[in-house]
Amino acid sequence: xxxxxxGGAGFIGANFLNLLVPRxxxxxxxxxxxxxxxxxxxxxxxxxDAPNYTFAQLDIADASAVEEAFEEHAPDCVVHFAxxxxxxxxxxxxxxxIESNIIGTFNLLESARKRWGKDNGLFHHVSTDEVYxxxxxxxxxxxxxRYDPSSPYSASKAxxxxxxxxxxxxxxxxxxxxxxxxNYGPLQFPEKLIPVMTLNAAEGKPLPVYGxxxxxxxxxxxTDHCEAIWKVVTEGKVGExxxxxxxxxxxxxxxxxxxxxxxxxxxxxxxxxxxxxITYVKDRPGHDMRYAIDASKIERDLGWSPAETFETGFxxxxxxxxxxxxxxxxxxxxxxRNWIEKNYTNRG
Ligand code: NAD
Ligand code: DAU
Numbered sequence: 001x002x003x004x005x006x007g008g009a010g011f012i013g014a015n016f017l018n019l020l021v022p023r024x025x026x027x028x029x030x031x032x033x034x035x036x037x038x039x040x041x042x043x044x045x046x047x048x049d050a051p052n053y054t055f056a057q058l059d060i061a062d063a064s065a066v067e068e069a070f071e072e073h074a075p076d077c078v079v080h081f082a083x084x085x086x087x088x089x090x091x092x093x094x095x096x097x098i099e100s101n102i103i104g105t106f107n108l109l110e111s112a113r114k115r116w117g118k119d120n121g122l123f124h125h126v127s128t129d130e131v132y133x134x135x136x137x138x139x140x141x142x143x144x145x146r147y148d149p150s151s152p153y154s155a156s157k158a159x160x161x162x163x164x165x166x167x168x169x170x171x172x173x174x175x176x177x178x179x180x181x182x183n184y185g186p187l188q189f190p191e192k193l194i195p196v197m198t199l200n201a202a203e204g205k206p207l208p209v210y211g212x213x214x215x216x217x218x219x220x221x222x223t224d225h226c227e228a229i230w231k232v233v234t235e236g237k238v239g240e241x242x243x244x245x246x247x248x249x250x251x252x253x254x255x256x257x258x259x260x261x262x263x264x265x266x267x268x269x270x271x272x273x274x275x276x277x278i279t280y281v282k283d284r285p286g287h288d289m290r291y292a293i294d295a296s297k298i299e300r301d302l303g304w305s306p307a308e309t310f311e312t313g314f315x316x317x318x319x320x321x322x323x324x325x326x327x328x329x330x331x332x333x334x335x336x337r338n339w340i341e342k343n344y345t346n347r348g
Pocket of ligand 1: 006007008009010011012013032033034035036037038039040058059060061080081082083084085086099100104126127128129157179180181182183184188189
């Protein structure tokens, strides 16, 4: 297969390519990425020269550029990761989320159906549990939970999911959708909770917890997500949606305390010293309280289950950020500083 992986220079896309390019020499992988602030080609250094890998810079919001990329690279499968992905940025400036996540997905779908016609090719759409909105103390998201997005980010992902399903029902485009919970692991841009807290704890900076820190997220190690996507691409049923989750529900404040413990252990310090850096700051507007995924469909139908536990995955992740200072220094240049200033200054 010729597989176009959009957003392959971002966090999950790069982990996906690093895992699959060496393993599947029979497939050719085309990484189509705009290279926004969230992308980093150095994350792909290990596969950059692989004979079954090509990088192509592409803005999916540009319809004619997408058409040309389909002509040039002739994919028969698209695994669509590319998106603006950070909720706080979608509150600060939603337009890019509409352009990349909605228009960008639409452009890819249109080029795919033009090239493949009916019942040919495969469009795999990588989506999020945030489309389902917020849970109370009980219950879990299943595949037919009603959509109820809260942020411009999740609304844009919900719109893109609807377009993908519409292209299947109306035009017969073969599609599959996965909705996954919070990923953690190496190569995540340090604007998200786990890398922000790990790096701040290591540097003795304040640990900015939104609201009271009682919001709950379900955490999944990134390569477990990538393996699940590959299972669905290769064995899932066309037209189906699969929820992916880690069954690891943790309150944000407890995540931060675990990070303090792991960083303290690494640095030979006392965890209470790092916990004293916890600072409660102004809450995120429209902040979803709790996410929990029921992943029994993918477990039952495709035999997927996560390989990492919360304990093994978190330790590996925290150590990765503390060991890979070169990667960190590189991504924390220019744009990163602007964001940190904008998001956290005067938040309290
Ligand atoms: P990320 O922000 O780390 O990376 C996104 C990548 O997409 C970047 O390389 C960026 O350059 C690229 N991109 C953005 N706009 C583009 C455009 N217009 N054209 C081409 N490329 C563009 O994101 P991530 O965390 O790796 O998330 C990847 C996908 O997985 C997203 O669709 C996201 O909604 C979904 N998802 C993420 C999580 C999570 O916890 N991170 C969980 C579930 C689903
Ligand atoms: O659930 C899947 C989603 O997970 C993905 O679709 C998104 O792309 C991804 O960014 C992630 O969204 P979240 O908003 O859940 O992730 P984030 O890391 O931004 O925040 C996790 C929780 O931690 C959330 O409740 C907000 C809180 N938080 C976050 C940051 C950055 C803080 O308390 N302080 C912070 O500094």
